[in-house]
Amino acid sequence: MSKILRTNPNPILSAAVEYHGFIFTQGVVARNLDADAEGQTRDILEQLDTLLEQHGTDNTRLLQAQIWLKDIKDRDALNKIWSAWLPENAAPARACVQAVMADPRILVEIMVVTTK
Template identity: 35%
Template structure:
């Protein structure tokens, strides 16, 4: 993952800008913003949520923080009626202390990765430790 610092008065640091559409991590004013993360398309909501949370942990570590400093999580699930409980089971195990504010909504999530339907996406924002 490349580290690119934007040359502006805003002092914005962008990590992982290999993708032409987005950076994986943006850091500004001691706040870490992660792009939406998904798993690789595991068979069920629990597997996909676990993999997604693991990816968030890795990105937070690259940015110099961790999940205890999470401020907000935005969650999209494909089928809130059938997948909400399973996603929450994994999420609650992942976030035991320092719970962030959170929203969870249903999304069509038409995107398939390697032929497997994605069931969950999580976007996170965290503080850098002082």
């Protein structure tokens, strides 16, 4: 049976789950919810960098991203930071939608799937 590695599990989720060299992250939100969409996106991407590094990978190995925005009008602000973070010609398959967030201060939430 293949091993499943769960990072920082709690009763409702794990920060990441690794299985057969694939890493699935939780939906990551900013630590500072007073920041604007650009600031929240920067913080989320920093957290993703750390989480992926813990699993021996990085943003050059992204396969898929799911992004939720409180207001789709923040898509340009998100894309500015997102595009600068992505390695050249290494964009994952991606969805980006407007959603009702769990906390009204959350402007951006990002979840990724990557491989080693």
